[in-house]
Amino acid sequence: MKQKFNRQDIELLEVKSIFNGFFTMDEYRFKHKLFKGGWSGEVKREVFERGDAVVVLPYDPIRDQVVLIEQIRIPVIRSGQTPWLLELVAGMIEPNEVAIDVAHRELLEESGLKAKQVNLISSYFSSPGGTSEKFDFFWAEVDASLAKGVHGLDEEDEDIQVHVMSREQAFTLVKDGIINNASTVIGLQWLELNYQNLQK
Structure with missing residues (x-):
């Protein structure tokens, strides 16, 4: 599908830090071009500038096991049953960093694991109505038998518990709504569609 509009169809009037x-x-x-023709009036939007990030799915294709991490996410306290979430490994890309290097670093910091290989799967926007943040999504081949313990950086106040479970168990947690954060849902759904190829 070829989309009708691109960046040239926006007139950017001003960007200012608030x-x-x-x-x-x-x-x-x-201002932007309209589907029905012509141009919009002036539109004003506040954009949360968080930076870009990586998300890493640690998967052991030999044991058919997934490594998940659990940590507190305080914004969830308003509407979630618990602010401790089961997640994939993730982390911010700092200026002048390469995404795949960040994937390796975050995997080690948050799970204690070194990957046999790391592969980029896709890139996606986390919540494009309000933030510019883009995720680069990787899967990492790991030895799940080595995954254990509590990890994270003291200087970032991280307290991260590692969990190892079968791929089927992890996907059941998605279906049951226990795993309810977007990156982990996306990653485990991708794994369910592709695990047979990874096992080859």
């Missing part, structure tokens, strides 16, 4: 803390918030003023 908050600069641990994260930043920018205000965009713009």
